[in-house]
Amino acid sequence: MEPLAIADKLKKKFPDDVLDIVEARKQVGVILRRDHIVEICGWLHDDPDLLFDHLLGLCGVDYRPKGRGFEVVYNLYSIHNRHMIRLRADIPEDECWLDSVIPVWRGADWHERECYDLLGIEFRGHPDLRRILLPEDWQGHPLRKDYPLSPTKKTEWQGYEELKELSKALRVHGFQQESSNSKTAQHLVKEAGNGGT
Amino acid sequence: MAALEQRSMEIPIPAQEKELFALKMGPQHPATHGVLRLDLFLDGETIAICKPDVGYLHRGFEKIAENKSYAQFLPITDRLDYIGAMANNVGYCHAVETLLNIEVPERANYIRTIVAEMSRISGHLLWLATHALDIGAMTVFLYCFREREILLDLFEELCGARLTTSYTRLGGVRQDVSALFMDNLTKFTDDFPTKIADYETLIDTNRIWLKRTQNIGVISGKQAVQLGFTGPTLRGSGVDYDVRKHRPYCVYDRLDFQVPLGRKGDIYDRYLCRMEEFRQSVAIIKQCLEQLPPGPIVNDDAPDLIMPITPQRKVAADSIGSSGIIQLMEDRNIYMEGDVYVSTEAPKGELGFYFVSDGEGRPYRMHIRSPSFIHIGGIPAICEGEMVADVIACIGSLDVVLGECDR
Structure with missing residues (x-):
């Protein structure tokens, strides 16, 4: 029809x-x-x-x-x-x-x-x-239509804030602190770059 | 942190389900083809209740679409069904062209049909590879990826990208096909039918394959229609519904091809349907290569422009009203007010776009009818009553992609 x-x-x-x-x-x-x-x-x-x-x-x-x-x-x-x-x-x-x-x-x-x-x-x-x-x-x-395209801190999903804090807490025991004893990662990259050229 | 732990503990289990064994499958499971989680409640080894949980890959495409121009949204369609990006491009452009009433040149329509069928073959190859691997047939996986590689190389030759192609444009396609592409594709269409026979000798009458697929995951045609299934998943149950035949687009009404149908609606029938679709797709590509007419590949009146070589400044979402596309649309008087629903036959099923336009250069509302979302919604109807070992085979036979499901 x-x-x-x-x-x-x-x-x-x-x-x-x-x-x-x-x-x-x-x-x-x-x-x-x-x-x-x-x-x-x-x-x-x-x-x-x-x-x-x-x-x-x-x-x-x-x-x-x-x-x-x-x-x-x-x-x-x-x-x-x-x-x-x-x-x-x-x-x-x-x-x-x-x-x-x-x-x-x-x-x-x-x-x-x-x-x-x-x-x-x-x-x-x-x-x-x-x-x-x-x-x-x-x-x-x-x-x-009244929902904002990008959220402000207030309207953001609560879970995201919790995840960010969790990742901060994990970083304390992570790679950066251990490597700071000898050389930072940035230095290592720089050296590698110099060696190449 | 404490709140996170607390929440994960609070998964509600209804009272009558408490005696059943609860099994959480996914989202990080190699055989779920993405981030799909199934909450299974088992009675012995039989599945009593199955509850799929999706949304892990939700990126808010429909909200993004409301804040981008029609042309700007095209690359995002690649990320829907990322295995068959070409089919999504074709579907999206076809929908926008229907909305804005843009004519597509003949040659572009033929090229679109070719790339859509190529993407169907490559999508089905990936499905066959992973589905066989899930059930335990390792060799097919390697064979399928060998042929898929040829297709991806052809896409690269055509538009420079292998997966996220963004090849079509509103009113045509981005680039014309090269002589090398034509030669390689002709060679592929000649060789591929023998390769299909290779896969079939490996698994078609393999005893383990038959035991794992026949009479398992049965869904009747009536049930499948009730659930809104489309594509090979519906046709495996014997329902003759193919958008290419029912509402022809591109040049499908001029081509000679069959729509394979199953009978019982079990995993094996769905497998047979897709295997036959390989042959039909090859036949379609062959006809298109023979009939391919000369001429322009993009409409002169198309609002979409060939991608500028020098990068332009970013246009903020709010100031989109002043961007070039609006000016073009005003000059040529092609915008409209109203709504349309246009769908195409993607490898997974019917991919539909519903647009509401209020006469601006961007959609007022866009809804994507994605086949995978609906097929995953039908998993409980297929899985409940089956054994827990068959869940993987059932999911595999539906051929779902979570990027398309979650959008």
């Missing part, structure tokens, strides 16, 4: 949930209210004309600088029917949650964990929602 026809069919089935249909470069995105996302996904997955069996990807976008909230984007593909559609669930800024679509696509598990980790969107009904790429004690969600 043509992507626009799929979007129209979706709008006929769920008229209250579809907010907008946008097209760019022959790809169609359907902007949805978030309330019935699992129902909509389940219908797309099971409808015999559509059969969207493959979840290509799931990611979040922070639209707050543009004056909107967040968005979770589902790229769906039907291996059987060879067509594609994109769902974009609109999420208000102050209530950052969405229902999990794991009952529809098992593979959404890690995508949702990643989205939670990097953007702080909570997926309700997820069996094991915890950080995946970043350490468990990380503060903040890096892909939010």
Whole structure:
């Protein structure tokens, strides 16, 4: 089916949930209210004309600088029917949650964990929602637009400071002190360089 | 220091798992193909629960992309799947070109197809080498690296780099192919099929190999689709899905090649699929070499420039708005607002890029759909119920790269 026809069919089935249909470069995105996302996904997955069996990807976008909230984007593909559609669930800024679509696509598990980790969107009904790429004690969600590109001392990961101190403590017993008795490493390098020329 | 020790002690174990034997495999383990950690809970020698843990190689590529121009991000794609960097370059450029609506000259498209297939062969060679080594077949490793060396030398001849190639450009490729490259590649395509037969005589009917791979790590086609698998990992289960056939890019719609499928979805079928892909890739390269048309290799209207010979000053992330690419894009009116998802068939599976553009010279948001991330997410479905000795064979058969998984 043509992507626009799929979007129209979706709008006929769920008229209250579809907010907008946008097209760019022959790809169609359907902007949805978030309330019935699992129902909509389940219908797309099971409808015999559509059969969207493959979840290509799931990611979040922070639209707050543009004056909107967040968005979770589902790229769906039907291996059987060879067509594609994109769902974009609109999420208000102050209530950052969405229902999990794991009952529809098992593979959404890690995508949702990643989205939670990097953007702080909570997926309700997820069996094991915890950080995946970043350490468990990380503060903040890096892909939010207000997260700084390079951290200050305050916003830096606490574990990094601990590692630095650990390496300082190890250096006391290390190579530098032992070699200072005779010649420093720099001297050795210099001599070797002179000998060569 | 004290806090570090305390944290490592606090790995939560759910109540019902306490009677099981907990085994932490990795992240520093030679057979995990990178920094992958598996938390295994064993019931005797059978795996009851398997929990992969990733993120040790997370470098924040998606955040970096939001602060670089489209052209500046290209070298970073080399570091995704660092075994098949060419395929990543092709995938990224194809995605950006779709977003910005840039035409690619015919010759460049053919060259891209050639290098993408070369990178598929070299990626599969490394997979076969390490997978066989993990299971215990040492000889194949040496044979595979011999042929991989030829391919890496060809890449060096083409663009000067062996692994981190950064060869494609937005709107074309960096350099034209030389006569030496063409000769050597033709020779390679003639020789390579006999080499594939060599590998197959070593392991195809080897009794140990069969015992370690047949009926192990079985995943049905339906399950594999549910989990979002792509590439040879999905096709091993008998599902006919190949981006090159379903949504053709470059010149794949003009070439004659088959997509090999497995039947049972065990490790052996995935192995057979990849072995057949060697032959198909060689056939694709041969056709491309025959059909390669003359002409330009980069579009005149491309926003990307040939890399300047004199080094330029560093452009700070905030002042990127004044950099050359924006000016070019404004002059030629090629930027757009909106979002696209474009994917290509990388050696590991479907490599997709989702761009959100707000009309600036850099992506507003870029998401990388990396096949390895999804395949590692599916490890529990494959491993649970298998013996602990087969975990390595299962991971090997998925062909994962952690650089791509963690991004």
